[in-house]
Amino acid sequence: xxxxxxxxxxxxxxxxxxxxxxxxxxxxxxxxxxxxxxxxxxxxxxxxxxxxxxxxxxxxxxxxxxxxxxxxxxxxxxxxxxxxxxxxxxxxxxxxxxxxxxxxxxxxxxxxxxxxxxxxxxxxxxxxxxxxxxxxxxxxxxxxxxxxxxxxxxxxxxxxxxxxxxxxxxxxxxxxxxxxxxx
Amino acid sequence: xxxxxxxxxxxxxxxxxxxxxxxxxxxxxxxxxxxxxxxxxxxxxxxxxxxxxxxxxxxxxxxxxxxxxxxxxxxxxxxxxxxxxxxxxxxxxxxxxxxxxxxxxxxxxxxxxxxxxxxxxxxxxxxxxxxxxxxxxxxxxxxxxxxxxxxxxxxxxxxxxxxxxxxxxxxxxxxxxxxxxxxxxxxxxxxxxxxxxxxxxxxxxxxxxxxxxxxxxxxxxxxxxxxxxxxxxxxxxxxxxxxxxxxxxxxxxx
Numbered sequence: 001x002x003x004x005x006x007x008x009x010x011x012x013x014x015x016x017x018x019x020x021x022x023x024x025x026x027x028x029x030x031x032x033x034x035x036x037x038x039x040x041x042x043x044x045x046x047x048x049x050x051x052x053x054x055x056x057x058x059x060x061x062x063x064x065x066x067x068x069x070x071x072x073x074x075x076x077x078x079x080x081x082x083x084x085x086x087x088x089x090x091x092x093x094x095x096x097x098x099x100x101x102x103x104x105x106x107x108x109x110x111x112x113x114x115x116x117x118x119x120x121x122x123x124x125x126x127x128x129x130x131x132x133x134x135x136x137x138x139x140x141x142x143x144x145x146x147x148x149x150x151x152x153x154x155x156x157x158x159x160x161x162x163x164x165x166x167x168x169x170x171x172x173x174x175x176x177x178x179x180x181x182x183x
Numbered sequence: 184x185x186x187x188x189x190x191x192x193x194x195x196x197x198x199x200x201x202x203x204x205x206x207x208x209x210x211x212x213x214x215x216x217x218x219x220x221x222x223x224x225x226x227x228x229x230x231x232x233x234x235x236x237x238x239x240x241x242x243x244x245x246x247x248x249x250x251x252x253x254x255x256x257x258x259x260x261x262x263x264x265x266x267x268x269x270x271x272x273x274x275x276x277x278x279x280x281x282x283x284x285x286x287x288x289x290x291x292x293x294x295x296x297x298x299x300x301x302x303x304x305x306x307x308x309x310x311x312x313x314x315x316x317x318x319x320x321x322x323x324x325x326x327x328x329x330x331x332x333x334x335x336x337x338x339x340x341x342x343x344x345x346x347x348x349x350x351x352x353x354x355x356x357x358x359x360x361x362x363x364x365x366x367x368x369x370x371x372x373x374x375x376x377x378x379x380x381x382x383x384x385x386x387x388x389x390x391x392x393x394x395x396x397x398x399x400x401x402x403x404x405x406x407x408x409x410x411x412x413x414x415x416x417x418x419x420x421x422x423x424x425x426x427x428x429x430x431x432x433x434x435x436x437x
Contacts, residue, residue, distance in 0.1 A: 016253065
């Protein structure tokens, strides 16, 4: 991006009113992608700075999907940078399948904790499509823009992801039931 | 509609992504297809479970870090005030906080490097952006002042300035140039003011100089042995009035 114009005060001002209001969404998405609050902050901050650098190419489309796409690309880039070697996402996934720490996620209630843990345990491909749909509340069209995929692919991914979540959650609930002492 | 067709439509139906005629066709097909009804229930259940998950807002520190970067990037260009930025900050902060930090940095504050100012502004952002923003919330100086005892090495002068239009909101600690300092938080209409103050190494008073930066007003002055720094999303004239109110209250207290 060395050919990008350097942002001036007016650009930063416009960026503040157009993009900055979506910081919560950017962090929320990064939180589920990384499953780590510290890493999520780094991703969100780097993504915001990239978004400012790319802001000259922003054409007045919806700002939230535009920003979330940058968050996703930033996450992928930072992961690559942090690994000695570049691995496909599916391989990376098997190395980090822990859910969020219940203490940190401040989730009230055991069911929510189980749901969050089940979502966190899904492969990235299933996880992110559910986060974009249910937590960020994006339409298929906007999810397609974030992931740079056809809408038909989004539709089938969401269907598969919900099935995976149901299986994962069922497994967890059964395990936790077995873990309860008989009264 | 055969079942494989109807099966592919279940999730799009749940997500409201079908057209009206597609939805109607799907609903008709559903009556004849128990398996798809089961799928529909399952998809709805997963959807509503995920939507129950509480949102985790961006941490204040992240906000402050980004804010600092934005100010650095915009730094070269001149500041507009009171402009759109001021309005926005006003809307974000439930109230206007004046944070006064009291610290150990002697000497002239004016002309000191941008880093200290950055830290003051970052501190202000923490005050303005978070719901609480203060470590001790009280409009009673007899609650706020003792709270600092044992937390920092000096006793900041604390006054409620409600009569002057700047009610005391509370106090907090911050770190400026590696030193722990006291911050007093005030309110003016919908704005917050952060007043950071510390014992001065110089004697004599110096009047408040108000500068503007990225939609903030910054005031620096020395009064009665304290170096004072105030940051707020205020108009410069209001910031000046705030400084005067602080000085008057401190002098009267002697």
